[in-house]
Amino acid sequence: MQCRRVAELLASSVHAIAFTGAGISTASGIPDFRGPQGIWKKYSPELASVDYLMKDPKGFWEFYLMRMRGLFGAHPNRAHYALAELEKMGLLKAVITQNIDGLHQKAGSKNVIEIHGSMRRSYCGSCYRQYSSSEILTRMEAGEIPPKCQCGGVIRPDVVLFGEPVRDFSISREIALQTDLVLSVGSSLTVYPANMIPQIVKGNGGKLIIVNMEETPLDDMADEVVRDPIEEFLPCVLEEVKRIL
Secondary structure (H helix, E strand, C coil), X not given: CHHHHHHHHHHCCCCEEEEXXXXXXXXXXXXXXXXXXXXXXXXXXHHHEHHHHHHCHHHHHHHHHHHHHHHHCCCCCHHHHHHHHHHHCCCEEEEEECCCCCHHHHHCCCCEEECCEEEEEEEECCCCCEEXXXXXXXXXXXXXXXXXXXXXXXXXXXXXXECCCCCXXXXXXXXXXXXXXXXXXXXXXXXXXCCHHHHHHHHCCCEEEEECCCCCCCHHHCCEEECCCHHHHHHHHHHHHHHHC
């Protein structure tokens, strides 16, 4: 039973981390990007690029307004809570996430590194004044698209857009070098350099467990590949870990 095997690997690890992608949040009603019903099947990735923000801020924010509404209405699912509980038990040292939805923190995870930023924060692209995205959402719902700073600059979400570097990669890399097991959950593992995190762990002698409904380019190097629904598998792992310890 894979659930038991993964629990045994996790329980015997010294420094385990989770690396998460959009697939962990689909059970919370947030669509992923590259799956069969993914966002990029319906929209062009150009809409999420820094070039498009500069060229057409109104069009950019019309796309992100739709995303913001979906993210702000979402709640953590059982998979998020399972990871938070594993961290509380001391088995997971960190969650490195590609997600911008903030659901790991909502579920109780403490050591979360958001390498693609967070939709819950916004800032002015000119003077860098910080804004709560909930305030920006309210302003856009009232018709202010794109939202403007008091300095006149265009406000943008505090997320990594296409054409921009990821955040905190050096910190994530250092954590990966200390890690003996990485639980890759809900990531297509196709986005560089984020997909280097599991590869660094594996290349340094650690274990790689991939939990994803679709195939990934790293399946062949994984110690376990799980195709079960994430929101069912991770709670199962948590329960098995509790039986082992």
